[in-house]
Amino acid sequence: MALALQTFATVNDANAALKAAGTRYLGGGTLVVRAANEGDVSVSGLIRSTEPSLSTIAVAGGKVRIGASVTMAAIARHPDLGALAKAARAVGGPAIRNMATVGGNLFAPAPYGDFAVALLALDATVSTDDGETPIETFLASRDGSRAIVTSVGFTLPPQGGFRFLKVSRVKPKGISVLSIAAVLKQSPDGTVASARIALGCMADRPVRAGAAERALLGRTLTADGIAPALAAASDGTSPITDPIASAWYRNEVLPVHLGRLLLA
């Protein structure tokens, strides 16, 4: 393998260099170096930036901003991000978590990208030098994205408001059969006031379970209460088929695991 790596002190200069044909941004290397090792000849040059802001986590007033170069390991051990630790630890083994970045996870194709599923449920915004984009819009158009992601931002959900589940065949580390993240708000009477549910592996990238979200509104988190949401869980999904599971299997087991997450 011979790839020219160019390192820039600022994101601005790195963005300019990324305009060259065949260049890709190098984060932790777990996607792009892997692709190059696998013989992806579309990658002829790598660009990276060492701008310090890319590697910082800022938590203030319930708002979180995570630099795009922050690793899964750094999130998992951050004292203010305990709610997200489970999602960060869902990515890879210890070595991968020391390398894989938040920015890279936004581009990880299914069955990877478990942390992006969490960010989608959290209604994160994705920042580049061009401005901020809602994560749902960003994920839908990520294939054509050229501007370097600089950070992701979101509001920390209240205690217990964020739920995450990853299903894999190999324990403790395995590739996803599917992953589910949910941010639920309940009214004082226990009924669901708002629900945002994101699914991994149920398409080629993280998607929302819109029908299930709507079916949960006004319902209680009981077996009877969530039944309509489980029935609608697979609406609009187009799961991947890979050596881990078929699309059929993923659709069959999604309601089971969504039910476990909602009743937990």
Add this chain to the structure above:
Amino acid sequence: MAKVPVQFTLNGSEKAEFVDSGTTLLHALRDKIGDTSPKGGCHQGTCGACSVIIDGELRLSCLTLAETCDGAVISTTSGLSDSGVLHPLQRAFLDTFATQCGFCTPGMIMAAKVLLDHTPNPSRDEVVEALSGNICRCTGYEPIIQAVLTAARSNSQNAA
């Protein structure tokens, strides 16, 4: 293509090499420097055979570019023994038959070393978690888990 200078500390020794830009650390270690203890298994970040410790953190040398390690402190399994005396992890791997074909062993030992450096007396679950990014197709893992627990006990006895 122009060569890129890279300097780092490998197992306590200063190393300086010229590498092609984009060369992986695994390639630089094995084919330029001659440390063949990290193994090239999958080159995909899946098997863990290439695991090394960079600045105290476990990393995969097959997915790390050598030039991003300039100034780093790198440890590999070949640097563990001291004047011919095996490291407690190496001794424990031998004593508990945790090595069969041996291909995964250097990566397993690096993953275990990082664990014991931070958690001298790990639980079995912590050992399993620490080794979860390393694949072994021979042993069934149980002897490896026992080796790490044995090395931890050995360390604590020596420290007492």
